[in-house]
Amino acid sequence: MLLGTSAAAALGGVLAGFGTSQAVAGQAPAAAPAPQGPQYLPFHGKYQSGILDAPQAHAVFVGWNLNWREGGKKDQLRSLLKMITDDAQRLTAGRGVLADTEAEMAAGPSDLTVTVGVGQNLLEVMGGAKVGTLPGFAGDKLQQRYGQSDLLIQFCGQDPTVLAHAVRAVSKNLRGLAQKLFTQRGFMHQRGSSDTFRNLFGQLDGVNNPKAEARELAVFGTPDEPSWIANGTTLALRRFEMDLEGWDEVATAGRDFSLGRRQSDGSPLTGSGPADPVDLDAVNEVGLPVIGANSHVALAMPRSAQEVIHRRGYNFIDGEVSGLLFASYQRDPAASFIPLQQRLAEADLLNTWLTPTGSALYAILPGIEPGMYLGQQLLG
Amino acid sequence: MNTKNTLKTTAALLGLGLLLTGCAQDGANANGAAASESPATQASALQASETWAKAAQDGMTAAFGVLHNSGTADVELTKVEDKAGNVIQIHETTGNGADAKMSQLDGGLKIEAGKDAILEPGGTHLMYMDLKAPLVASETGQLTLVFSDGSSTEVPFEVRNFTGAKESYENHEGMDHKNMDHESMNHDG
Ligand code: HEM
Ligand SMILES: [Cu+2]
Numbered sequence: 417m418l419l420g421t422s423a424a425a426a427l428g429g430v431l432a433g434f435g436t437s438q439a440v441a442g443q444a445p446a447a448a449p450a451p452q453g454p455q456y457l458p459f460h461g462k463y464q465s466g467i468l469d470a471p472q473a474h475a476v477f478v479g480w481n482l483n484w485r486e487g488g489k490k491d492q493l494r495s496l497l498k499m500i501t502d503d504a505q506r507l508t509a510g511r512g513v514l515a516d517t518e519a520e521m522a523a524g525p526s527d528l529t530v531t532v533g534v535g536q537n538l539l540e541v542m543g544g545a546k547v548g549t550l551p552g553f554a555g556d557k558l559q560q561r562y563g564q565s566d567l568l569i570q571f572c573g574q575d576p577t578v579l580a581h582a583v584r585a586v587s588k589n590l591r592g593l594a595q596k597l598f599t600q601r602g603f604m605h606q607r608g609s610s611d612t613f614r615n616l617f618g619q620l621d622g623v624n625n626p627k628a629e630a631r632e633l634a635v636f637g638t639p640d641e642p643s644w645i646a647n648g649t650t651l652a653l654r655r656f657e658m659d660l661e662g663w664d665e666v667a668t669a670g671r672d673f674s675l676g677r678r679q680s681d682g683s684p685l686t687g688s689g690p691a692d693p694v695d696l697d698a699v700n701e702v703g704l705p706v707i708g709a710n711s712h713v714a715l716a717m718p719r720s721a722q723e724v725i726h727r728r729g730y731n732f733i734d735g736e737v738s739g740l741l742f743a744s745y746q747r748d749p750a751a752s753f754i755p756l757q758q759r760l761a762e763a764d765l766l767n768t769w770l771t772p773t774g775s776a777l778y779a780i781l782p783g784i785e786p787g788m789y790l791g792q793q794l795l796g
Numbered sequence: 797m798n799t800k801n802t803l804k805t806t807a808a809l810l811g812l813g814l815l816l817t818g819c820a821q822d823g824a825n826a827n828g829a830a831a832s833e834s835p836a837t838q839a840s841a842l843q844a845s846e847t848w849a850k851a852a853q854d855g856m857t858a859a860f861g862v863l864h865n866s867g868t869a870d871v872e873l874t875k876v877e878d879k880a881g882n883v884i885q886i887h888e889t890t891g892n893g894a895d896a897k898m899s900q901l902d903g904g905l906k907i908e909a910g911k912d913a914i915l916e917p918g919g920t921h922l923m924y925m926d927l928k929a930p931l932v933a934s935e936t937g938q939l940t941l942v943f944s945d946g947s948s949t950e951v952p953f954e955v956r957n958f959t960g961a962k963e964s965y966e967n968h969e970g971m972d973h974k975n976m977d978h979e980s981m982n983h984d985g
Binding site: 485492495496498499502513514515517588589591592593 | 860932956957
């Protein structure tokens with residue numbers, strides 16, 4: 417059997433798995449898929465997967481609060497993170513978790529990623545690093561069930577059935593150990609080779625997301641100026657309900673003016689293609705700004721390099737409620753996401769049709785090598 | 797279907813195909829099995845994988861996994877112990893569905909050279925008869941596997957939630973029928 421590099425990496429993960437997993441010499445069962453090819457994303461590495469990668473078509477964000485037992489919290493958290501690590505490395509390699517009653521559903525993981533973050537509560541248990549929590553923002557109509565949880569796992573993949581199994585397998589293993597606060601499902605459809613998608617307003621979203629090295633820098637910082645921990649980052653998760661009935665009443669010009677870009681092709685009002693610059697100084701014949709000061713892009717545009725965030729949000733439809741599951745990764749939320757969200761919450765023209773109902777901030781754990789568990793850099 | 801002391805030789809279970817290359821722990825048990833002088837002990841031929849035990853507060857529960865005999869001679873698992881002093885038996889399951897019954901194996905669990913013993917819910921398993929302390933999900937337990945030549949090895953078992961495996965237990969006198977009830981052991985969040 418020939419293995420490509422990614423396969424080798426995935427194998428390494430399986431083999432070196434902590435605890436029980438040992439190699440069993442034997443014959444390749446013909447039916448078992450080899451963890452190689454485009455549908456396997458690595459679980460191990462400098463960073464967790466599911467952050468810098470092009471967004472998969474489906475996502476499930478699940479938040480849990482931990483049930484503490486008698487005894488040391490650190491030990492309990494450690495064994496819980498070991499279990500989640502084991503689950504994640506199996507699932508992303510296309511295998512069931514231990515005690516899985518539907519392991520067949522894990523086969524062909526379809527770019528499954530399992531990305532783990534913790535709230536400030538758990539950071540305290542892990543030694544007291546600080547990412548903090550999100551402040552309230554103007555216009556917030558927060559529902560507690562979409563609020564801050566102790567633990568967050570972002571599951572992403574191209575196949576919703578594989579994804580459903582992954583969420584269920586991890587959830588089953590966490591029964592009794594943690595209480596589920598929310599399950600928020602999202603979907604998107606990437607346009608072409610870029611990271612853009614149509615949100616449910618019909619807008620081309622993601623155009624001005626940082627790319628390649630700029631993205632890595634915005635999310636993880638540098639060795640000198642890392643996030644809360646080297647190779648870790650933060651995730652801001654906000655749930656916005658959209659008033660699609662109200663949006664229906666707005667004509668194209670009004671829609672485009674509210675955003676500062678055209679719905680048709682995502683081009684800025686100061687350009688003719690999506691890649692053209694957003695020029696906030698441009699004025700029309702009568703001397704008015706072409707892109708209004710309170711348009712979404714004018715307010716969202718980073719005021720400094722420190723303010724750049726990487727958005728990786730998803731559309732959602734929950735019964736009759738539609739919206740955007742806003743998710744952004746950034747090195748330092750206090751210097752980027754929070755001031756940005758404050759500006760938008762105060763004045764964004766799009767707010768007319770948006771209601772924020774969920775809000776949380778997580779410390780995303782640094783990536784790990786085979787044989788390690790997530791959080792080991794902190795829990796030892 | 798289920799015969800006594802019989803090993804399913806299939807390697808196709810549990811997606812173990814992924815565990816193929818490299819890193820086969822050159823015959824020695826990676827779980828800290830006593831490095832054997834020659835001639836190799838039975839314990840040194842054992843490679844355990846996919847090992848887990850069903851979380852439980854008290855009473856009966858079971859452990860599962862794949863026990864591979866990497867040696868050239870047959871081995872026989874005769875006894876299972878742990879540090880807590882739990883009584884742990886090697887069980888087989890007979891019958892199906894609601895009629896499934898489990899009972900202690902006569903003699904040890906033989907694993908032919910190069911073959912696997914598959915311990916799984918509804919099949920052969922290691923049975924804790926009456927837990928002295930809870931097995932908490934996410935934690936790791938250790939079992940000492942003792943072989944017919946007297947050699948032994950420690951194997952870690954990951955404790956996991958599991959609501960299946962409800963076979964009833966029929967002891968050898970055939971009098972005492974207990975039910976392995978796990979409902980009470982899982983506190984669903
Ligand atoms: C439901 C809520 C939101 C919708 C529908 C939305 C939609 C959009 C769209 C269509 C664009 C233009 C294309 C692009 O560059 O991606 C955009 C840009 C952007 N949005 Fe949002 N957005 C929402 C919420 C937010 C929030 C909460 C933030 C941050 C706090 C944010 C930050 C940004 C940034 C930084 C840009 C790029 C600005 C630039 O540099 O040109 N957005 N958004
Ligand atoms: Cu039994």
